[in-house]
Amino acid sequence: MKDGAIETAYWLGELLETMPQEQEKIAYLLDQHGTNEFWARLKEWDFSDELYTKLQFVGEVLKNLKEPTSWP
Numbered sequence: 001m002k003d004g005a006i007e008t009a010y011w012l013g014e015l016l017e018t019m020p021q022e023q024e025k026i027a028y029l030l031d032q033h034g035t036n037e038f039w040a041r042l043k044e045w046d047f048s049d050e051l052y053t054k055l056q057f058v059g060e061v062l063k064n065l066k067e068p069t070s071w072p
Helices: 003-016 020-040 049-066
Strands: none
Touching (some): 003 049
């Protein structure tokens, strides 16, 4: 497993207060599919409703960070 996937899963786990098993699952999916695919296919992964909601929120924040903002 790639170090980047493990580190990303670790910090997501810390941020979202996940169980170690959930961190391992996130790391595996990130490693197998890459970051962009992980977020694009978030609905497909078998996460608890609580974890899915938290991940969905993080995904929206990341999406908004990527999009250029316009100032009035």
